[in-house]
Amino acid sequence: MLENYSGATRVHLIVGDPIAQVKSPFGVTQAFESHGRDAICVPAHVTPADLTDWWAGTKRARNIDGLIVTVPHKFACTAFCDTLSERAAFLGTVNTVRRDAQGHWHGDMFDxxxxxxxxxxxxxxxxxxxxxxxxxxxxxxxxxxxxxxxxxxxxxxxxxxxxxxxxxxxxxxxxxxxxxxxxxxxxxxxxxxxxxxxxxxxxxxxxxxxxxxxxxxxxxxxxxxxxxxxxxxxxxxxxxxxxxxxxxxxxxxxxxxxxxxxxxxxxxxx
Known part of the structure:
Protein backbone atom coordinates (compact mmCIF):
# COMPACT_ATOMS: atom_id res chain seq x y z
CA MET A 1 0.00 0.00 0.00
CA LEU A 2 1.13 3.60 -0.76
CA GLU A 3 3.64 2.55 -3.43
CA ASN A 4 2.63 5.65 -5.41
CA TYR A 5 2.43 8.02 -2.42
CA SER A 6 3.66 11.42 -3.58
CA GLY A 7 2.77 15.08 -3.85
CA ALA A 8 0.07 14.08 -6.33
CA THR A 9 -1.73 11.89 -3.79
CA ARG A 10 -5.21 13.19 -2.92
CA VAL A 11 -5.96 13.69 0.76
CA HIS A 12 -9.04 12.92 2.84
CA LEU A 13 -9.12 13.77 6.53
CA ILE A 14 -10.91 12.18 9.46
CA VAL A 15 -11.54 14.65 12.28
CA GLY A 16 -12.45 13.92 15.88
CA ASP A 17 -11.68 14.51 19.56
CA PRO A 18 -10.20 12.11 20.56
CA ILE A 19 -8.93 10.48 17.37
CA ALA A 20 -6.41 7.80 18.44
CA GLN A 21 -9.13 5.13 18.74
CA VAL A 22 -10.37 5.32 15.14
CA LYS A 23 -9.60 2.53 12.68
CA SER A 24 -10.72 4.43 9.58
CA PRO A 25 -7.42 5.81 8.20
CA PHE A 26 -5.97 2.43 7.26
CA GLY A 27 -9.23 0.88 6.10
CA VAL A 28 -10.32 3.87 4.02
CA THR A 29 -6.85 4.26 2.45
CA GLN A 30 -6.91 0.55 1.64
CA ALA A 31 -10.34 0.96 0.04
CA PHE A 32 -9.12 3.88 -2.08
CA GLU A 33 -6.27 1.71 -3.34
CA SER A 34 -8.64 -1.15 -4.18
CA HIS A 35 -10.59 1.32 -6.35
CA GLY A 36 -7.40 2.32 -8.15
CA ARG A 37 -7.24 5.79 -6.57
CA ASP A 38 -4.05 7.53 -5.47
CA ALA A 39 -5.55 8.82 -2.22
CA ILE A 40 -5.06 8.54 1.54
CA CYS A 41 -7.05 9.13 4.72
CA VAL A 42 -5.25 11.10 7.46
CA PRO A 43 -6.41 11.57 11.09
CA ALA A 44 -6.80 15.06 12.57
CA HIS A 45 -7.22 15.62 16.31
CA VAL A 46 -9.22 18.84 16.67
CA THR A 47 -11.11 20.05 19.74
CA PRO A 48 -14.60 21.59 19.45
CA ALA A 49 -13.18 24.99 20.40
CA ASP A 50 -10.74 24.88 17.47
CA LEU A 51 -12.97 23.20 14.88
CA THR A 52 -14.23 26.28 12.99
CA ASP A 53 -10.78 27.89 12.75
CA TRP A 54 -9.22 24.56 11.74
CA TRP A 55 -11.73 24.07 8.94
CA ALA A 56 -11.34 27.65 7.66
CA GLY A 57 -7.68 26.93 6.96
CA THR A 58 -7.90 23.25 6.04
CA LYS A 59 -10.44 23.66 3.23
CA ARG A 60 -8.05 26.03 1.43
CA ALA A 61 -5.65 23.18 0.68
CA ARG A 62 -6.36 22.32 -2.95
CA ASN A 63 -5.38 18.66 -2.61
CA ILE A 64 -7.97 17.88 0.10
CA ASP A 65 -11.01 16.18 -1.44
CA GLY A 66 -13.01 14.91 1.52
CA LEU A 67 -13.68 14.84 5.23
CA ILE A 68 -14.82 12.00 7.46
CA VAL A 69 -16.34 13.19 10.73
CA THR A 70 -16.38 11.38 14.04
CA VAL A 71 -17.20 12.20 17.69
CA PRO A 72 -18.00 14.92 18.73
CA HIS A 73 -18.18 16.91 15.50
CA LYS A 74 -21.01 15.29 13.51
CA PHE A 75 -23.54 18.01 14.29
CA ALA A 76 -21.13 20.94 14.03
CA CYS A 77 -19.74 19.93 10.63
CA THR A 78 -23.11 20.35 8.93
CA ALA A 79 -22.38 24.08 9.02
CA PHE A 80 -19.32 23.52 6.82
CA CYS A 81 -21.41 22.06 3.97
CA ASP A 82 -22.75 24.03 1.03
CA THR A 83 -25.31 21.27 0.40
CA LEU A 84 -26.62 18.28 2.33
CA SER A 85 -28.30 15.02 1.39
CA GLU A 86 -31.95 14.72 2.36
CA ARG A 87 -30.94 12.31 5.13
CA ALA A 88 -28.25 14.61 6.56
CA ALA A 89 -30.55 17.64 6.39
CA PHE A 90 -33.28 15.76 8.27
CA LEU A 91 -30.87 14.67 10.99
CA GLY A 92 -28.78 17.85 11.13
CA THR A 93 -25.63 15.73 11.23
CA VAL A 94 -22.96 14.43 8.83
CA ASN A 95 -20.20 11.85 8.90
CA THR A 96 -18.81 12.36 5.38
CA VAL A 97 -18.20 15.51 3.33
CA ARG A 98 -16.77 15.73 -0.20
CA ARG A 99 -15.59 18.58 -2.41
CA ASP A 100 -17.06 18.66 -5.93
CA ALA A 101 -15.47 19.94 -9.13
CA GLN A 102 -16.79 23.45 -8.46
CA GLY A 103 -15.21 23.52 -4.99
CA HIS A 104 -18.49 23.11 -3.10
CA TRP A 105 -18.74 20.81 -0.08
CA HIS A 106 -21.56 18.24 0.06
CA GLY A 107 -22.36 16.26 3.22
CA ASP A 108 -24.13 12.99 3.98
CA MET A 109 -24.63 10.68 6.97
CA PHE A 110 -24.09 6.92 6.62
CA ASP A 111 -23.87 5.69 10.24
Whole structure:
Protein backbone atom coordinates (compact mmCIF):
# COMPACT_ATOMS: atom_id res chain seq x y z
CA MET A 1 0.00 0.00 0.00
CA LEU A 2 1.13 3.60 -0.76
CA GLU A 3 3.64 2.55 -3.43
CA ASN A 4 2.63 5.65 -5.41
CA TYR A 5 2.43 8.02 -2.42
CA SER A 6 3.66 11.42 -3.58
CA GLY A 7 2.77 15.08 -3.85
CA ALA A 8 0.07 14.08 -6.33
CA THR A 9 -1.73 11.89 -3.79
CA ARG A 10 -5.21 13.19 -2.92
CA VAL A 11 -5.96 13.69 0.76
CA HIS A 12 -9.04 12.92 2.84
CA LEU A 13 -9.12 13.77 6.53
CA ILE A 14 -10.91 12.18 9.46
CA VAL A 15 -11.54 14.65 12.28
CA GLY A 16 -12.45 13.92 15.88
CA ASP A 17 -11.68 14.51 19.56
CA PRO A 18 -10.20 12.11 20.56
CA ILE A 19 -8.93 10.48 17.37
CA ALA A 20 -6.41 7.80 18.44
CA GLN A 21 -9.13 5.13 18.74
CA VAL A 22 -10.37 5.32 15.14
CA LYS A 23 -9.60 2.53 12.68
CA SER A 24 -10.72 4.43 9.58
CA PRO A 25 -7.42 5.81 8.20
CA PHE A 26 -5.97 2.43 7.26
CA GLY A 27 -9.23 0.88 6.10
CA VAL A 28 -10.32 3.87 4.02
CA THR A 29 -6.85 4.26 2.45
CA GLN A 30 -6.91 0.55 1.64
CA ALA A 31 -10.34 0.96 0.04
CA PHE A 32 -9.12 3.88 -2.08
CA GLU A 33 -6.27 1.71 -3.34
CA SER A 34 -8.64 -1.15 -4.18
CA HIS A 35 -10.59 1.32 -6.35
CA GLY A 36 -7.40 2.32 -8.15
CA ARG A 37 -7.24 5.79 -6.57
CA ASP A 38 -4.05 7.53 -5.47
CA ALA A 39 -5.55 8.82 -2.22
CA ILE A 40 -5.06 8.54 1.54
CA CYS A 41 -7.05 9.13 4.72
CA VAL A 42 -5.25 11.10 7.46
CA PRO A 43 -6.41 11.57 11.09
CA ALA A 44 -6.80 15.06 12.57
CA HIS A 45 -7.22 15.62 16.31
CA VAL A 46 -9.22 18.84 16.67
CA THR A 47 -11.11 20.05 19.74
CA PRO A 48 -14.60 21.59 19.45
CA ALA A 49 -13.18 24.99 20.40
CA ASP A 50 -10.74 24.88 17.47
CA LEU A 51 -12.97 23.20 14.88
CA THR A 52 -14.23 26.28 12.99
CA ASP A 53 -10.78 27.89 12.75
CA TRP A 54 -9.22 24.56 11.74
CA TRP A 55 -11.73 24.07 8.94
CA ALA A 56 -11.34 27.65 7.66
CA GLY A 57 -7.68 26.93 6.96
CA THR A 58 -7.90 23.25 6.04
CA LYS A 59 -10.44 23.66 3.23
CA ARG A 60 -8.05 26.03 1.43
CA ALA A 61 -5.65 23.18 0.68
CA ARG A 62 -6.36 22.32 -2.95
CA ASN A 63 -5.38 18.66 -2.61
CA ILE A 64 -7.97 17.88 0.10
CA ASP A 65 -11.01 16.18 -1.44
CA GLY A 66 -13.01 14.91 1.52
CA LEU A 67 -13.68 14.84 5.23
CA ILE A 68 -14.82 12.00 7.46
CA VAL A 69 -16.34 13.19 10.73
CA THR A 70 -16.38 11.38 14.04
CA VAL A 71 -17.20 12.20 17.69
CA PRO A 72 -18.00 14.92 18.73
CA HIS A 73 -18.18 16.91 15.50
CA LYS A 74 -21.01 15.29 13.51
CA PHE A 75 -23.54 18.01 14.29
CA ALA A 76 -21.13 20.94 14.03
CA CYS A 77 -19.74 19.93 10.63
CA THR A 78 -23.11 20.35 8.93
CA ALA A 79 -22.38 24.08 9.02
CA PHE A 80 -19.32 23.52 6.82
CA CYS A 81 -21.41 22.06 3.97
CA ASP A 82 -22.75 24.03 1.03
CA THR A 83 -25.31 21.27 0.40
CA LEU A 84 -26.62 18.28 2.33
CA SER A 85 -28.30 15.02 1.39
CA GLU A 86 -31.95 14.72 2.36
CA ARG A 87 -30.94 12.31 5.13
CA ALA A 88 -28.25 14.61 6.56
CA ALA A 89 -30.55 17.64 6.39
CA PHE A 90 -33.28 15.76 8.27
CA LEU A 91 -30.87 14.67 10.99
CA GLY A 92 -28.78 17.85 11.13
CA THR A 93 -25.63 15.73 11.23
CA VAL A 94 -22.96 14.43 8.83
CA ASN A 95 -20.20 11.85 8.90
CA THR A 96 -18.81 12.36 5.38
CA VAL A 97 -18.20 15.51 3.33
CA ARG A 98 -16.77 15.73 -0.20
CA ARG A 99 -15.59 18.58 -2.41
CA ASP A 100 -17.06 18.66 -5.93
CA ALA A 101 -15.47 19.94 -9.13
CA GLN A 102 -16.79 23.45 -8.46
CA GLY A 103 -15.21 23.52 -4.99
CA HIS A 104 -18.49 23.11 -3.10
CA TRP A 105 -18.74 20.81 -0.08
CA HIS A 106 -21.56 18.24 0.06
CA GLY A 107 -22.36 16.26 3.22
CA ASP A 108 -24.13 12.99 3.98
CA MET A 109 -24.63 10.68 6.97
CA PHE A 110 -24.09 6.92 6.62
CA ASP A 111 -23.87 5.69 10.24
CA UNK A 112 -27.51 4.63 10.40
CA UNK A 113 -27.73 3.02 7.00
CA UNK A 114 -24.45 1.17 7.59
CA UNK A 115 -25.52 0.01 11.04
CA UNK A 116 -28.82 -1.38 9.83
CA UNK A 117 -27.04 -3.17 6.98
CA UNK A 118 -24.67 -4.73 9.52
CA UNK A 119 -27.59 -5.78 11.73
CA UNK A 120 -29.40 -7.42 8.84
CA UNK A 121 -26.20 -9.15 7.70
CA UNK A 122 -25.84 -10.58 11.22
CA UNK A 123 -29.33 -12.05 11.21
CA UNK A 124 -31.53 -9.26 12.56
CA UNK A 125 -35.02 -8.75 11.12
CA UNK A 126 -36.29 -5.29 12.02
CA UNK A 127 -39.75 -5.14 10.50
CA UNK A 128 -42.44 -4.93 13.22
CA UNK A 129 -39.88 -5.29 16.02
CA UNK A 130 -39.67 -3.23 19.22
CA UNK A 131 -36.29 -1.51 19.55
CA UNK A 132 -34.42 0.28 22.35
CA UNK A 133 -31.69 2.76 21.43
CA UNK A 134 -29.38 4.34 24.02
CA UNK A 135 -27.75 7.53 22.73
CA UNK A 136 -29.13 10.33 20.53
CA UNK A 137 -25.86 11.85 19.39
CA UNK A 138 -24.68 11.93 15.78
CA UNK A 139 -24.45 8.18 15.27
CA UNK A 140 -27.43 7.46 17.52
CA UNK A 141 -29.66 9.90 15.63
CA UNK A 142 -28.72 8.30 12.33
CA UNK A 143 -29.31 4.79 13.66
CA UNK A 144 -32.70 5.82 15.06
CA UNK A 145 -33.69 7.23 11.66
CA UNK A 146 -32.63 4.06 9.84
CA UNK A 147 -34.40 1.81 12.37
CA UNK A 148 -37.66 3.67 11.76
CA UNK A 149 -37.20 3.51 7.98
CA UNK A 150 -36.45 -0.23 8.31
CA UNK A 151 -39.92 -0.79 9.77
CA UNK A 152 -39.62 -1.16 13.55
CA UNK A 153 -43.06 -0.91 15.13
CA UNK A 154 -41.75 0.96 18.17
CA UNK A 155 -38.51 2.72 19.04
CA UNK A 156 -37.72 3.89 22.58
CA UNK A 157 -34.79 6.30 22.91
CA UNK A 158 -32.75 7.15 25.99
CA UNK A 159 -30.34 10.07 26.15
CA UNK A 160 -29.45 12.23 29.18
CA UNK A 161 -29.79 15.37 27.04
CA UNK A 162 -33.57 15.83 27.24
CA UNK A 163 -33.72 18.52 24.58
CA UNK A 164 -31.65 16.57 22.06
CA UNK A 165 -33.60 13.38 22.70
CA UNK A 166 -37.02 15.03 22.40
CA UNK A 167 -36.05 16.90 19.24
CA UNK A 168 -35.07 13.61 17.62
CA UNK A 169 -38.26 11.89 18.80
CA UNK A 170 -40.43 14.69 17.40
CA UNK A 171 -38.68 14.63 14.02
CA UNK A 172 -38.94 10.85 13.73
CA UNK A 173 -42.63 10.87 14.67
CA UNK A 174 -43.22 13.46 11.94
CA UNK A 175 -42.46 10.66 9.45
CA UNK A 176 -45.60 8.86 10.67
CA UNK A 177 -43.95 5.45 10.55
CA UNK A 178 -43.18 3.47 13.73
CA UNK A 179 -44.05 4.91 17.14
CA UNK A 180 -41.08 6.72 18.73
CA UNK A 181 -41.00 7.42 22.48
CA UNK A 182 -38.51 8.05 25.27
CA UNK A 183 -37.50 5.20 27.54
CA UNK A 184 -39.10 5.27 30.97
CA UNK A 185 -37.85 1.98 32.44
CA UNK A 186 -34.60 1.84 34.41
CA UNK A 187 -33.11 -0.73 36.78
CA UNK A 188 -30.13 0.10 38.99
CA UNK A 189 -29.81 3.37 37.07
CA UNK A 190 -29.35 1.66 33.69
CA UNK A 191 -31.84 1.50 30.79
CA UNK A 192 -34.02 -1.60 31.13
CA UNK A 193 -34.30 -3.66 27.89
CA UNK A 194 -37.26 -5.71 29.12
CA UNK A 195 -39.91 -6.10 26.41
CA UNK A 196 -37.68 -5.13 23.49
CA UNK A 197 -36.60 -7.33 20.60
CA UNK A 198 -33.61 -5.19 19.56
CA UNK A 199 -31.27 -3.28 21.88
CA UNK A 200 -28.52 -0.91 20.67
CA UNK A 201 -25.91 1.13 22.54
CA UNK A 202 -24.94 4.20 20.51
CA UNK A 203 -22.93 5.90 23.26
CA UNK A 204 -19.18 5.78 24.11
CA UNK A 205 -20.03 4.03 27.40
CA UNK A 206 -18.05 0.80 27.36
CA UNK A 207 -14.80 2.14 25.90
CA UNK A 208 -13.16 2.23 29.34
CA UNK A 209 -12.84 -0.75 31.68
CA UNK A 210 -14.31 1.34 34.49
CA UNK A 211 -17.47 2.19 32.51
CA UNK A 212 -20.82 0.83 33.70
CA UNK A 213 -22.82 -1.27 31.28
CA UNK A 214 -24.87 1.19 29.17
CA UNK A 215 -27.88 -1.16 29.30
CA UNK A 216 -28.88 -3.44 32.19
CA UNK A 217 -27.28 -6.68 30.98
CA UNK A 218 -29.06 -8.72 33.68
CA UNK A 219 -32.33 -8.11 31.82
CA UNK A 220 -31.05 -9.32 28.44
CA UNK A 221 -32.25 -12.73 27.22
CA UNK A 222 -31.27 -14.95 24.32
CA UNK A 223 -34.10 -13.92 21.98
CA UNK A 224 -32.89 -10.32 21.85
CA UNK A 225 -30.61 -8.87 19.18
CA UNK A 226 -27.97 -6.67 20.82
CA UNK A 227 -25.75 -4.07 19.18
CA UNK A 228 -23.00 -1.63 20.17
CA UNK A 229 -21.26 1.07 18.10
CA UNK A 230 -17.93 0.98 19.99
CA UNK A 231 -14.92 -0.27 18.00
CA UNK A 232 -12.33 -0.37 20.81
CA UNK A 233 -12.54 -2.70 22.62
CA UNK A 234 -13.73 -4.89 19.76
CA UNK A 235 -15.98 -6.86 22.12
CA UNK A 236 -17.50 -4.58 24.74
CA UNK A 237 -18.82 -5.91 28.06
CA UNK A 238 -22.35 -5.43 26.73
CA UNK A 239 -21.68 -7.57 23.65
CA UNK A 240 -19.85 -10.18 25.73
CA UNK A 241 -22.78 -10.40 28.14
CA UNK A 242 -25.27 -10.69 25.29
CA UNK A 243 -23.30 -13.44 23.57
CA UNK A 244 -23.03 -15.33 26.85
CA UNK A 245 -26.83 -15.43 26.88
CA UNK A 246 -27.04 -16.67 23.29
CA UNK A 247 -27.98 -13.37 21.61
CA UNK A 248 -27.14 -12.50 18.05
CA UNK A 249 -25.06 -9.32 18.07
CA UNK A 250 -23.50 -6.60 15.95
CA UNK A 251 -20.30 -4.78 16.94
CA UNK A 252 -18.77 -1.44 16.07
CA UNK A 253 -16.37 -3.22 13.72
CA UNK A 254 -19.32 -4.84 11.91
CA UNK A 255 -20.84 -1.38 11.53
CA UNK A 256 -17.59 0.16 10.33
CA UNK A 257 -17.20 -2.39 7.54
CA UNK A 258 -20.58 -1.36 6.10
CA UNK A 259 -20.18 2.38 6.77
CA UNK A 260 -16.71 2.41 5.22
CA UNK A 261 -18.05 1.06 1.93
CA UNK A 262 -20.76 3.72 1.86
CA UNK A 263 -18.35 6.52 2.75
CA UNK A 264 -15.73 5.51 0.20
CA UNK A 265 -18.27 5.23 -2.60
CA UNK A 266 -19.59 8.69 -1.68
CA UNK A 267 -16.12 10.25 -1.57
CA UNK A 268 -15.17 8.75 -4.92
CA UNK A 269 -18.30 10.11 -6.65
CA UNK A 270 -16.84 13.63 -6.68
Missing amino acids: GLGYVRAMEKNGCTLNNKRALLVGAGGAGSAIAHSLVLAGVSELAIHDPDDQRRQSLIDRLNSLKLGKVTHLEKFTLGSPDPTGFDVVVNATPIGMKESDPTPIDASKIHGDMFVGCVITAPAITPLIAAARAKGCKTVTGADMFAQVRELMVNFLLEA
